Amino acid sequence: MAEQDIITAARYNLLQARIATIMGDPSDGEGYGQQLESDNVATASTVRAVDMAGLYTDMIRARKHQTGNIPNTISSIIAGDVINDDDTAPYDTTSFTAFEQAMEDIEADKFQLDLSQATVQSLETATRGPGWNSTIYLEFSLNFTGYTTENGTAITAADHRRAFFNGGGKVYIAPNLSGGSGNKTNDWRDLLSNISQIRFTHQETNADAGTGSAIGNYDLTTSYKQLFIKQAELYPVYNENNFKLYAKKLSDSEIQFKVELNDDDTGDRTGLGPAQDESITGTLSVVVQALRPSGTAVDVPAPTYVERSAFN
Numbered sequence: 001m002a003e004q005d006i007i008t009a010a011r012y013n014l015l016q017a018r019i020a021t022i023m024g025d026p027s028d029g030e031g032y033g034q035q036l037e038s039d040n041v042a043t044a045s046t047v048r049a050v051d052m053a054g055l056y057t058d059m060i061r062a063r064k065h066q067t068g069n070i071p072n073t074i075s076s077i078i079a080g081d082v083i084n085d086d087d088t089a090p091y092d093t094t095s096f097t098a099f100e101q102a103m104e105d106i107e108a109d110k111f112q113l114d115l116s117q118a119t120v121q122s123l124e125t126a127t128r129g130p131g132w133n134s135t136i137y138l139e140f141s142l143n144f145t146g147y148t149t150e151n152g153t154a155i156t157a158a159d160h161r162r163a164f165f166n167g168g169g170k171v172y173i174a175p176n177l178s179g180g181s182g183n184k185t186n187d188w189r190d191l192l193s194n195i196s197q198i199r200f201t202h203q204e205t206n207a208d209a210g211t212g213s214a215i216g217n218y219d220l221t222t223s224y225k226q227l228f229i230k231q232a233e234l235y236p237v238y239n240e241n242n243f244k245l246y247a248k249k250l251s252d253s254e255i256q257f258k259v260e261l262n263d264d265d266t267g268d269r270t271g272l273g274p275a276q277d278e279s280i281t282g283t284l285s286v287v288v289q290a291l292r293p294s295g296t297a298v299d300v301p302a303p304t305y306v307e308r309s310a311f312n
Contacts, residue, residue: 009042010043012040015103016040016041022106022107023061029166031159032062033147034298035151038057056075056077059102064117064295066168071105119292123288123303123304123305130280130281130282131281133184133279135262136263137312138310140257140307141254141255142290142303142305143157143303144158145304160253161253167300170200170291172197172287172290175284176286181281186235189282190233191241200247201217202216202217206228210230211230213226213227224246224248226244228243242264243262245260254306
């Protein structure tokens with residue numbers, strides 16, 4: 001279109017629908033579950049400054065959520081401004097073309113959450129005392145209960161889960177072994193320390209060490225899937241020991257995790273006597289946290305921790 005061409009209602013509505021997909025009602029993979037300032041306009045209507053102002057507000061909120069900054073590629077439009085087109089880059093910041101270009105960045109970074117717009121919220125710390133070997137595990141679920149936006153719109157429990165992960169929310173799981181002594185205990189402490197923190201996102205699971213997976217929130221089924229594994233490696237005699245993490249979907253609004261510590265080492269002979277399978281000493285802990293969108297642009301509550309099976 002030429003620079004002074006009129007912006008049609010159809011063209012405006014197309015752009016408004018795109019930002020509504022990102023900021024509005026959640027679906028699988030899109031939608032932050034926030035109220036919108038913009039709305040579509042009637043066919044053949046004139047696109048007014050107030051329409052563009054609402055569109056601008058929604059777009060800068062999305063971009064601030066993603067990057068922490070208000071973009072300088074678009075500008076607010078007030079009554080009396082001409083809403084024009086611009087075919088030549090760099091585009092006039094009040095031109096409709098500039099808004100369309102900015103929308104491409106918003107869509108490309110739709111799962112991005114800037115840390116300045118987020119809060120790490122502690123959900124639970126599960127612990128177990130010393131004196132275990134073989135396999136122990138912990139099961140817990142994260143329950144998304146729904147929420148209400150600032151204009152009173154109710155977000156369902158299932159959409160709460162979608163909005164959390166669509167908005168860049170993550171689940172952090174950090175295992176640790178403190179205190180205790182002995183080679184096997186030291187080996188487990190080294191294993192868990194190297195993991196440091198496991199991060200479960202919309203599309204993957206990763207950690208500082210170990211083997212993650214391309215399994216995230218939208219890949220879960222009603223049966224457990226292995227998300228992560230880390231083998232012991234400090235002392236070769238304990239290399240069969242490992243830490244695993246699993247997850248499954250209990251419902252559209254609740255997901256369950258299983259933390260499994262497999263002490264598969266059954267003992268090694270150190271002399272003429274039978275093999276010795278020592279127990280792990282020290283205190284085991286698993287810290288569960290949620291990185292949730294919490295900025296002024298996008299705010300989604302964290303889920304609730306529910307214990308399903310304590311360490312056994």
